[in-house]
Amino acid sequence: MSDDTPARRAPRGLWIGLVLGVPVMAYGLNGLATAAPTSRTLAVGRWAAGLLVAHDALLVPAVLAVAYAVHRAAPRTLRAPLVAGLLGTALVLTLAAPGLLGLGNPSGNPTVHPFDATVATVGALALVWAAAAAWATAAALSARRARRT
Amino acid sequence: MRIRVPTPPSPDSFRSRLHDERTAALLGAALGIAFVTCFATGLLSHVAQDPHPWFPWPTRPAGLYRVTQGVHVATGIAAIPLLLAKLWTVYPQLFQRPVVRSAAHGIERIAIVPLVAGSLFMLFTGLANINLWYPWSFNFRVSHYWVAWITIGALVVHLGAKWSTTRGALARAHTNAEPEPADDGALSRRGFLTAVAGAAAGLTFLTLGQTVWPLRKLALLAPRRPDTGPQGFPVNRTAEAAGVSRAATDPAYRLTVEGAVRAPLSLSLADLEALPHHEATLPIACVEGWSASRTWRGVPVRRLLALAGAHPGATVRVESLQQRLSYGTSLLTSDQADDPDTLLALTVEGETLHLDHGFPVRLVAPNRPGVEQTKWVTRLVVT
Numbered sequence: 001m002s003d004d005t006p007a008r009r010a011p012r013g014l015w016i017g018l019v020l021g022v023p024v025m026a027y028g029l030n031g032l033a034t035a036a037p038t039s040r041t042l043a044v045g046r047w048a049a050g051l052l053v054a055h056d057a058l059l060v061p062a063v064l065a066v067a068y069a070v071h072r073a074a075p076r077t078l079r080a081p082l083v084a085g086l087l088g089t090a091l092v093l094t095l096a097a098p099g100l101l102g103l104g105n106p107s108g109n110p111t112v113h114p115f116d117a118t119v120a121t122v123g124a125l126a127l128v129w130a131a132a133a134a135w136a137t138a139a140a141l142s143a144r145r146a147r148r149t
Numbered sequence: 150m151r152i153r154v155p156t157p158p159s160p161d162s163f164r165s166r167l168h169d170e171r172t173a174a175l176l177g178a179a180l181g182i183a184f185v186t187c188f189a190t191g192l193l194s195h196v197a198q199d200p201h202p203w204f205p206w207p208t209r210p211a212g213l214y215r216v217t218q219g220v221h222v223a224t225g226i227a228a229i230p231l232l233l234a235k236l237w238t239v240y241p242q243l244f245q246r247p248v249v250r251s252a253a254h255g256i257e258r259i260a261i262v263p264l265v266a267g268s269l270f271m272l273f274t275g276l277a278n279i280n281l282w283y284p285w286s287f288n289f290r291v292s293h294y295w296v297a298w299i300t301i302g303a304l305v306v307h308l309g310a311k312w313s314t315t316r317g318a319l320a321r322a323h324t325n326a327e328p329e330p331a332d333d334g335a336l337s338r339r340g341f342l343t344a345v346a347g348a349a350a351g352l353t354f355l356t357l358g359q360t361v362w363p364l365r366k367l368a369l370l371a372p373r374r375p376d377t378g379p380q381g382f383p384v385n386r387t388a389e390a391a392g393v394s395r396a397a398t399d400p401a402y403r404l405t406v407e408g409a410v411r412a413p414l415s416l417s418l419a420d421l422e423a424l425p426h427h428e429a430t431l432p433i434a435c436v437e438g439w440s441a442s443r444t445w446r447g448v449p450v451r452r453l454l455a456l457a458g459a460h461p462g463a464t465v466r467v468e469s470l471q472q473r474l475s476y477g478t479s480l481l482t483s484d485q486a487d488d489p490d491t492l493l494a495l496t497v498e499g500e501t502l503h504l505d506h507g508f509p510v511r512l513v514a515p516n517r518p519g520v521e522q523t524k525w526v527t528r529l530v531v532t
Contacts, residue, residue: 011253013309014309016309017306017307018309021260021304021309026302031294040286040288047274051270063237071335075334079336080337080340084340091348091352094229094276095276095355095370098280103284107386107390111378112280120369
């Protein structure tokens with residue numbers, strides 16, 4: 001946050017937040033520590049920390065790199081829909097990954113992912129790219145109209 | 150040769166207009182609503198599985214849990230793009246210099262760690278759980294529940310710290326004081342927010358069919374389809390996985406009613422079939438977010454309790470043939486045991502129960518989580 005007036009006023013809100021929020025956090029920490037053996041509580045901490053590091057050190061830099069590449073390589077009117085389509089693709093693949101990779105369901109329950117995950121994922125991606133194409137078309141038409149006027 | 154040492158990035162290194170306070174405030178408000186909704190519905194799910202004396206889980210409306218847990222999972226899925234977009238927007242603040250400007254600033258920054266780590270943990274573990282994927286050594290339900298408290302506490306701290314900044318940014322959004330910069334082809338703020346809202350709505354639309362029947366054919370990203378499985382609906386644990394196939398199909402099967410009763414019962418499947426039956430249309434609503442409503446027929450639990458001479462207001466422990474895994478027993482409160490629609494079901498949609506759906510007898514009661522609708526029931530212990 002920038003050093004503007006609201007930021008300088010923040011401490012009062014921060015103290016209120018601390019008074020209300022820290023006991024709730026402490027309740028959760030105590031519950032986690034007492035509900036499971038220490039090794040499992042530590043495993044929760046390792047997973048949370050690992051996800052944080054993976055997000056900040058891997059995921060965001062990768063998105064930055066892709067966005068930068070699109071900005072450099074794609075025509076101006078295609079940049080926004082292309083970035084949106086790529087991010088939509090990443091989200092779809094995130095949700096579809098367990099089905100695509102056969103993760104989980106160790107007992108082979110046939111009602112988990114009971115369909116062809118590849119076909120379902122391609123269908124979802126088709127919707128994403130149809131929306132991106134509609135966006136790109138609208139942007140191109142808008143740019144053409146702007147040039148004419 | 151001169152070696153050029155790269156300088157670490159600073160917030161000014163990120164020139165996109167999407168890293169501003171207004172975008173962060175709008176996304177933060179949406180994410181806050183999503184997280185509070187998830188937290189509230191998650192608490193309800195917890196109470197539904199472990200009823201507290203001070204918060205008795207009601208038996209009506211019969212589909213309440215189906216709604217609250219459906220909302221819980223759908224909101225969690227919708228929160229994935231919201232969280233990633235919010236973190237993207239504020240990512241440059243990670244490189245603030247100096248790292249700590251004051252004690253208050255330091256506390257505020259430290260409080261962000263459990264908030265972000267907890268948020269990522271909650272959404273990742275929730276997403277894995279609906280796919281029955283457990284790549285960790287800890288108990289999902291225990292950790293998901295307690296980390297939710299830690300995360301919501303950290304959210305309260307963050308809300309306090311950012312309250313005035315967020316209010317100011319949202320107020321500026323109303324007055325629309327800042328014009329959009331010149332078009333360079335990059336995502337505008339409006340385009341970015343529209344894309345994020347579209348992503349949240351799209352993911353919801355492509356998964357909600359696992360609980361909203363008319364959308365079932367569109368559930369391309371949902372791990373379950375409510376119309377797919379033995380007898381036309383899913384199961385969470387098969388008889389083979391539970392290791393009960395032989396015991397459940399044994400002709401010597403008996404259902405016993407014992408504990409605080411005057412006349413303990415021991416009934417064969419034929420005995421149960423000969424008793425007067427009751428029919429009820431009730432949902433199986435799973436904690437993983439899928440649900441399916443079916444018409445069940447069987448013996449009301451309260452009829453069995455009356456036959457056994459149980460006292461009014463009795464509670465019941467329902468025991469399954471499967472005891473080596475979790476959820477081998479469940480508890481019926483007195484209200485649940487006395488409800489006319491609480492059945493030991495023998496049939497579904499007019500057919501004998503499939504082995505994976507709990508043959509010979511399963512519990513079905515109104516407004517219960519699916520894991521509490523005990524399958525392969527063999528004993529009722531009255532207390």
